[in-house]
Amino acid sequence: MLYPILDTASNGGITINEPNSNVVGIVAASYFWRTFLENILPFGERGVVVVFNNTCNQTFTYEINGEKAKFLGSGDLHDIHFGYLNQTLTFEEIGLFSSLVGNYGGLPVDHEHCAYTVSCYPSQTMKDKHYTNNPTIFTIIACCIFIFTALVFMGYDKLVTMRQQKVMKAAIQSTAIVSSLFPAAIVDRMLAVPDDKKGGGGASMFQPTKTRLRTFLNDGEPSESSKPIADLFTDTTVLFADIAGFTAWSSVREPSQVFTLLETIYSAFDTIAARRGVFKVETIGDSYVAVTGLPDPRKDHAVCMVKFARDCRTQFNVLCSILESSLGPETGDLLLRIGIHSGPVTAGVLRGQKSRFQLFGDTVNTAARMESTGVVNKIQCSQATADLLTTFKKPHWLTPRDEMVEAKGKGMMSTFWVEPKSVAHSVTAGSTATRSNSIASGADAMDTTRISSQTERLLNWNIDVLERLLKKIVARRSAIGKEKNDRSTSIINWNRAHDKMVLNEVKEVIKLPEYNSKYNDIQNDDPDSIILDNKIRIQLREYVTAIAATYSDANPFHNFPHASHVAMSVAKLLSRIVGPDQDFESQQHLHDHTYGITSDPLTQFACVFSALIHDVDHSGVPNSQLVKEDTEVSRVYKGRSVAEQNSINISWNILIEPKYADLRKAICDSRQAEVRFRQLVVNAVCATDIMDKDLKTARNERWEKAFSTIKPAQPIPSNASRKSFGSSSPLQDRINRKATIVIEHIIQASDVSHTMQHWHIYIKWNERLFAEMYKAFIEGRAEKDPTDSWYKGEIGFFDFYIIPLATKLNECGVFGVSSDEYLNYAMMNRNEWEKKGEDVVESYVKKYKQIEHVVTPVVE
Incomplete structure (x- = not known):
């Protein structure tokens, strides 16, 4: 840098253009631009590029890194990517800016010759130093916090809503349950808050419905603050x-079947009650109690109740007929007995x-009392109700009852039969009424339409049972495929010749399939x-119908209902x-405990099938009589198990008819299965001959x-130890032997199951057997009058x-409570027969000796 020295400098400050001054000297100074740039940036800051440029075409580039500057070279060397961020000033502008802020700006510089400009640029180093994702991160964090907060509030709102819905649902359920048990007015009074607690000091008014209700109902002791709720209703009909x-019906059913009937019937009654405005009070076992005239009084309470009774009776008969196909025989024979009385309660x-x-x-x-002294399928009412009607x-x-009724605690009472005439009888109602009138009158002859209807319901039930078992067979077959060791690939020869002496086919041990875990996953599924x-x-229905046709309706006992x-x-x-x-740890243990019967639906199907055919073409007389008469069938079977062998052959010949090909294929898909199926049927049906001494000895x-009770059988080994046994091992033979015995005893016990059921069931079938044997006697097909020895x-x-x-059923250990049930009923019936048997036989004699030809007794 060159700076002039003027002769006038001693006079003070000078200006650049001073005409009276002469240059007397020149000060020359040299310095680096680097020095000018040092100590500008604080320590740690890097990457500022400074370009010095003058009008004399000189350009120098420096990079400032912290307190030091570095010469990069001549020329403009800044990164062109950051050119848009440059800041450019002249030296004059720098000096002017310094003077404006009160700083010394240095000596003035000539701007006419080689004027300098300074340009600053960022660099990649500076960008790397200062560029950060923090703003994005902070933004994301802020958004997440906002979203989280929003979700918390939304979740809290949802939880509050769910809690309120849960409380509301519980309150609705509680109210619905209470409303079903109590009249609306009673519910309001139970849930009402006492007057002394309606103020701010009482907390009970804020209690939930369930709490207030529970407090009221569970308060077993009298309380001054909670008085009993009771009222007198003067005009009601009960x-x-x-x-x-x-x-008797329930004694031969499973508990689930009993409750299915009651739930179906009572649900229908409840629907009718809601429609008629009748209040259901309670159900006690098989009794249904209802009332009209409360809680809302009504003048026509008697009329309303009679209509309700009529609707319930009609619906009951319809439902029982429908349910017979799923709940079994004699469900359609159930009838309703109704009693009505009016007065204050x-x-x-x-x-x-x-x-x-x-x-x-x-x-x-x-x-x-009106109910207990009534007649099935009729509505009996008292004089009070009759007066209101x-x-x-x-x-x-109204129809006055012919005789007066003696009611316990009431003496003799005049009663009426009520039969509303304002409703048009449907076909179902009409047939039901005909059926009930025949039963109520005690007539021996049964209506032909009823027999057809009853047979149709029995057919439907048998078909339903067999169809469900067939579905299990198909399910097992699809699960495990072809049976193990079954190499038969040819079509089963159902028509192959069998020995007419079926007794020759009775096996001491029938081989059942071993446990297969593949069946475990599907055996409990809904069939x-x-x-x-x-x-x-279709073929199953046709076959069961054909079997039913082989039973003689002339036999009071050995018929299709039996x-x-x-x-x-x-x-x-x-x-x-x-x-x-x-409970068992695994299906394997259950399989072993039940000797494989649970794992083989074909065995179960064969048992029910055998029960269905076991008395096919029965002549109504015992085998001994057939032998004595030297009938053709007795000669064919050489006088042994005549009826049983005949039933098997007839049923089997029907089954192998060409039109049942698809049914046979569904039952058995292999030669091995067909052989086992026939063996099971032969053993089961022949087991029903309890008079053959040889068969009885073999079974024992x-x-x-x-x-054996003398030398108890050894327990079945665990899975680990039984692997060493083959399918023909003594262990498997022992399991199959027990299974064979259990199956035979199932059919034996079932053939006389009426003796091990409720007393009314026992008497009904006992009477039918007596009727059949007495019929044979009067027809000359029996030597002795059964009356003489029936009691003993x-x-x-x-x-x-x-x-x-x-x-023995109990000792088998596989029937659960049913074995105890059968034994208990057998003991009770034996004791009851010992007390009442002589009177019962006398009633048989009076009934059947007055008629020339015995007909099937009517179920009462």
Whole structure:
């Protein structure tokens, strides 16, 4: 840098253009631009590029890194990518800026010759130093916090809503349950807050509905703050409805079937009650109690109740007929007995354990007497109810009962039969009424339409049971494929010749399939999930219908209803095997415990099939009579198990007809399965011949081998130890032996199951057997009048056959509570027969000796 020295400098400051001054000297100074750039940036800052440029075409580039500067070279060397960020100033502008801020800006510089400009640029180094993702990160964090906060509030709102919905649902359920148990007015009073707690000091007014209700109902002791809820209703009509024959019917059913019936019936009654404005009070077993006239009084309470009773009776008959196909024979024979009485009642909530709305008073007792003294399928009402019906111009509904009724605690009472005439009878109602009138009158002859209807219901039930078992067979087959060791690939020869002497085919041990874990996953599935081909279902129906046609309706006992009754008992015992009371660690243990019966639906099908055909073409007389008469069939079978062998051959010949090809294929898909199926049927049906001494001796010997009480059978080994045994090992032989014995005893017990069921069931079938034997006697096909030995014969039958047989069922250990049930009923029936048997026989004699030809007794 060159700077002039003027002669006038001693006079003070000078200007650049001073005409009177002369240059007397020049100051020359040299310095580096680097020095000018040092100590500008703080320590740690890097990458500022400075370009010095003058009008003399000189350009120098420096990079400032912290307190030091570095010469990069001549020329403009800044990164062109950052050119748009440059800042450029001249030296004059720099000096001017310094003077403006009060700083010394240095010596003035000539801007006319080689004027300098300074340009600053960022560099990649500076960018790397200062570029950061923090803003993005902070933005994301802020958004996440916002979203999280929003979700928290939304979740909290959802939880609050769910809690409110849960509380509301619980309140609705509680209210619905309470409303179903108590009238609306009673519910309001139970949930009402006492006056002394409505103020700010009481907390109960803020309690939930359930808490207030629970507090009221569970308050077993009288409380001054909570008075009992009870009222007197002067104008009411009470109804009692009872299912006649329910106790006997339920004794031969599974608990699930009993509850299916009750739930279906009571649900229908509840629907009718809601439509008619009738209040359901309670159900006690098979009794249904309802009332009209409370809590909302109504003048026509008697008329309303009679209509309700009529609708319930009609619906009951319809439902029972429908349910017979799923719940078994004689469900359609159940009938309703209804009693009605009108008068005042005291009604209220009796608090304490299991509180409920109850009725008290003489009206309730009288209504119960109307029911108990009534007749099945009829509506009996008292004089009080009859007077109310007359008042409402319904005297044509009433028919005075011929005899007066003696009611317990009431003496002799005049009652009426009520039959509303304002409803048009449907076909179903009409047929039901015809059926009930025949039963109520005690006529021996049965209506032809009823027989057809009953047979159709029995057919439907048998078909349903067999169809469900067929579905299990198909399911097992699809799960495990062809049976192990079954190398037969040819079509099964169902028509191959069999020895007419079926007894020759009886096996001491029938080989059942071993456990297969592949069946474990599907054996508990609903059989309805399997869809059978429609041809199979049609052929099954045709076959069962053909079997039913082989039974003679002239036989009071050995007929299709009896075969169905036996099949029902077999199905019940099988269900107890498949669904035992005891829990098992695995399906393998269950398989072993039940000797493989649970794992083979073909065995179960064969048992029910055998029950269905076991008395096919029965002549109504025992084998001994057929032998004595030297009938053709007795000669064919050489006088041994004549009826049983004949039933097997007839049923088998029907089954192998060409039109049942699809049905046969569904039952057995291999030669091995067909052989096992026939062996099971032969053994089971022949087991029903309890008079053949050789068969009886053989069965007893097999029982001793399998279930010896002297030398108990060894327990079945665990899975690990049994692997060493083959399929023909003594272990497997022992399992199959027990299975064979159990199957035979299932069919034996079921054939006489009526003796091990409710007393009414026993008497009904006992009467039918008596009728059949007496019929044979008067027709000259029996030497002795059964009347002479019937009483003592039954006692001996119980002592020497029924009770020992029931005991063996218990000893088998596979039937659960059913074995105890059968044994208990056998003991009770034996004791009851010992007390009442002589009177029962006398009633048989009076009934059947007055008629020339015996017909099938009517079920009462």
